Amino acid sequence: MAGGAQFTRVDTEARYDVFHTDCPARDVVDHVTSRWGIWVLISLRANDLRFYELRESIQGISEKMLAQSLRALVKDGLVWRRVEPTTPPQVTYGLTEFGREVGEPLTELFGRITRRLAPRDTE
Template identity: 75%
Template structure:
């Protein structure tokens, strides 16, 4: 997840070539749809969270993977990061407007999926909201 890009708009009437490996939009799509990118965007949809709150809310993610995913999403302009100068420093993450715009349909997609599953198939996710179960 290195070499991220800042969100930029295509010229009016021009579209990105998203299937081309050099397309800046394809890298953002890769980060958003990565194994953990989707869950981070969904977890931050309702409110901002500190690093450990975010880690605890996404079952199965390691600190290393959360840090890498957040770094990429921050570089892509989807997530903001705020460091409070305390000892130890407290870091809070939240969604930018761009992140909210992308996270909203992901949350809706997850809601549609969980509505279609029986509680047994969902592994408890119906009762636990968006939380991912193992």
């Protein structure tokens, strides 16, 4: 598992000020709520996936955007990356404990949205 930013719980008195432009937590929120970051976290909730499996699970994402999103989420400590020394290298991604914690309310949000939408036409 790769390193990255390590976030630990802090006293309520020493919280990050996410409204300040220099706050590191603001960058993490931006990466999580980016167009593709949220889909990466949701896709990895069930299983660890290799790069191409992840790309196939997120319809509409380009390889470039997936790579950028994964790089940011790994750096933030939400996703881990494992490279198998094969030819070609096999790269697998999964959620860290922090990533699972952040992804849980996103999964709940998606569940609420899909339960409230009208049924889809199957034509």
